[in-house]
């Protein structure tokens with residue numbers, strides 16, 4: 001499946017438990033030898049929600065949130081259950097979802113975490129709207145003072161004049177592994193096009209440059225709203241398409257709305273996992 005080009009292999013492990021080791025995940029995610037995806041997702045039984053969604057990045061590391069995959073999984077479960085409202089448990093929280101008849105899915109991503117130790121950062125910062133971090137030559141940093149937000153996973157958001165002018169592919173890994181981020185971080189460039197419209201590009205932790213990152217869109221909107229650059233509802237344009245993000249005033253929840261797509265349905269090719277330790 002994919003959400004705006006952020007692609008996933010979704011495995012149904014509800015009847016038969018899966019024991020995937022990182023080598024197996026990397027083998028499936030490999031774009032040359034395997035199926036190829038940004039994230040691998042397993043559907044598991046849940047006692048708290050309609051389904052449990054386990055998520056691994058292409059590098060084999062397990063993570064607690066994936067906005068685009070949540071829309072895809074919500075659409076699958078809603079079709080199975082024959083109702084538009086479903087819930088998804090993750091390692092982080094239970095997400096509510098509403099699947100529309102127009103291919104659009106809204107996910108309630110919960111309340112963003114903003115304190116330095118919730119991101120987490122390696123050292124205290126009182127104001128996470130802007131933290132001290134410079135990227136580029138010391139005397140002329142091209143990127144500096146990112147906002148940081150956790151929406152189930154850690155994000156650093158660099159506000160820039162033009163997201164296309166920076167070679168994110170070159171500096172993304174270095175920023176992802178910056179010592180300020182003890183759990184590493186997803187790195188985004190954010191451009192304010194208008195008070196209702198952001199444009200972003202994201203280097204994903206454990207996956208690299210992506211066509212779209214749902215949690216990055218949520219984190220970017222939260223950061224822009226905290227800096228009073230936009231209203232509480234914004235369109236976020238990503239290389240793969242658009243999402244609408246609302247940070248609801250009443251309860252502080254972030255709502256993400258966007259499409260999903262089913263690319264292919266079948267079984268894993270035989271031999272793909274041979275020698276991968278499954």
Ligand SMILES: N[C@@H](CCC[C@H](N)C(=O)O)C(=O)O
Pocket residue numbers: 006038039057063064065066067068069153154186204205206207212213214215216
């Ligand atoms: N593609 C996802 C985010 C996947 C996890 C992320 N790379 C992390 O390590 O936290 C999305 O759409 O949110």
